[in-house]
Amino acid sequence: MNIKKVLTMDYKNKTLSGPGKNEPKTNPIKANTNPIKANIMPKQTQYEPKQTQFQTKCTLCEFFLFSTFLCPKYNLPMQNWTIQKLLNWTTEYFAEKGIDAPRLSAELLLSHVLAMERIELYTQFDKPVDKEQLDRLHDLVKRAGQHEPICYLTGRTEFYSLQLEVSPDCMIPRPETELLVERAIEFLRTRAGTQFVCDLCTGCACIAVAIAKNSPDAKIIATDICDAALNVAANNIEKHRLKDRIKLICGDLFEPIVPQLDVEKFDLIVCNPPYVSAAEFEKLDKNVKDYEPRLALFAGVDGLDVYRRIIDKADRFLKPDGALILEIGYAQGPAIKDLLEKAETFVEIKIEKDFHDNDRIVTALRKSL
Numbered sequence: 588m589n590i591k592k593v594l595t596m597d598y599k600n601k602t603l604s605g606p607g608k609n610e611p612k613t614n615p616i617k618a619n620t621n622p623i624k625a626n627i628m629p630k631q632t633q634y635e636p637k638q639t640q641f642q643t644k645c646t647l648c649e650f651f652l653f654s655t656f657l658c659p660k661y662n663l664p665m666q667n668w669t670i671q672k673l674l675n676w677t678t679e680y681f682a683e684k685g686i687d688a689p690r691l692s693a694e695l696l697l698s699h700v701l702a703m704e705r706i707e708l709y710t711q712f713d714k715p716v717d718k719e720q721l722d723r724l725h726d727l728v729k730r731a732g733q734h735e736p737i738c739y740l741t742g743r744t745e746f747y748s749l750q751l752e753v754s755p756d757c758m759i760p761r762p763e764t765e766l767l768v769e770r771a772i773e774f775l776r777t778r779a780g781t782q783f784v785c786d787l788c789t790g791c792a793c794i795a796v797a798i799a800k801n802s803p804d805a806k807i808i809a810t811d812i813c814d815a816a817l818n819v820a821a822n823n824i825e826k827h828r829l830k831d832r833i834k835l836i837c838g839d840l841f842e843p844i845v846p847q848l849d850v851e852k853f854d855l856i857v858c859n860p861p862y863v864s865a866a867e868f869e870k871l872d873k874n875v876k877d878y879e880p881r882l883a884l885f886a887g888v889d890g891l892d893v894y895r896r897i898i899d900k901a902d903r904f905l906k907p908d909g910a911l912i913l914e915i916g917y918a919q920g921p922a923i924k925d926l927l928e929k930a931e932t933f934v935e936i937k938i939e940k941d942f943h944d945n946d947r948i949v950t951a952l953r954k955s956l
């Protein structure tokens with residue numbers, strides 16, 4: 588990958604210069620139970636059908652039929668395959684395969700294939716599904732059964748109540764990262780005038796887009812070392828009409844940012860970097876380890892490589908009293924606090940826990956002059 592490749596990419600053309608209740612707020616389908624990288628997703632239980640004896644028997648029959656559906660040579664009359672039957676069979680299949688939130692996963696795939704909102708599935712339960720749609724569903728269900736993330740199969744996810752495009756080139760945004768966004772928006776509210784924000788390791792630009800949508804005076808520079816991820820970011824920025832407020836640059840952390848040309852110093856630097864250690868990487872769930880980009884996850888033997896480099900340079904890019912807000916791994920709080928204290932340029936260092944009571948967000952202010 589050419590770190591310095593900046594100007595020729597499509598995403599450049601797409602950005603301009605200048606600096607929900609029964610359901611979780613974000614899409615839980617990216618869920619994994621691994622407490623490592625952004626990390627532990629809430630287990631979705633509300634969609635799991637409670638099994639009665641009768642239902643268990645039906646389920647076995649349905650599972651037989653479903654196996655038939657999964658066989659490439661299936662040849663059942665089309666009118667047999669209604670939305671309701673497919674939802675039930677797919678849910679059962681996913682449960683058997685140990686897929687998180689099987690009902691929700693089934694709904695997301697089916698609504699994707701049928702180009703419907705999930706709610707519409709319930710209003711059209713008896714609608715037959717045609718052969719072409721059934722073929723597409725068949726392929727996606729099989730892949731999901733092999734633990735390919737549903738978000739990659741549908742190409743979209745929800746973050747901070749925003750619909751975003753994702754692809755296997757970028758990590759799937761996690762609900763935990765919304766806490767970082769929340770703190771960033773709160774901080775920006777305390778600053779008057781235009782606020783200059785730097786989002787390092789932007790991926791699909793979930794953080795930048797969520798901040799820009801909620802902080803109308805923020806101008807954001809977002810960097811990532813992976814230009815394929817930045818193409819996805821550009822699509823999200825365009826979709827949310829933020830091209831005039833978010834500029835994408837490809838490169839290694841701060842390296843592509845040219846002070847004076849881009850912006851002299853930032854009010855706020857945010858980053859959700861790769862932070863998985865070598866030992867943790869081996870323990871990641873299959874849906875993460877085999878499908879999400881290693882570049883987005885792995886950060887050296889102790890998982891702190893990228894933090895060291897950010898903390899080493901952050902004060903040069905931050906205004907006095909500016910803030911650094913980082914997402915961190917569940918066990919990294921003390922180590923990151925130590926790194927920030929040793930830098931001797933930060934005050935008010937705070938580690939915050941996520942909704943699973945794991946260390947997740949660190950905030951620190953650059954000393955005033």
Ligand SMILES: C[S@@+](CC[C@H](N)C(=O)[O-])C[C@H]1O[C@@H](n2cnc3c(N)ncnc32)[C@H](O)[C@@H]1O
Nearest residue numbers: 760788789790811812813839840859860861883
């Ligand atoms: C954990 S993902 C975060 C993506 C997104 N910000 C989010 O919160 O979902 C880390 C991102 O950092 C990028 N990355 C890894 N090393 C980098 C580096 N040295 N400089 C810039 N970006 C880097 C990866 O390509 C990946 O998109």
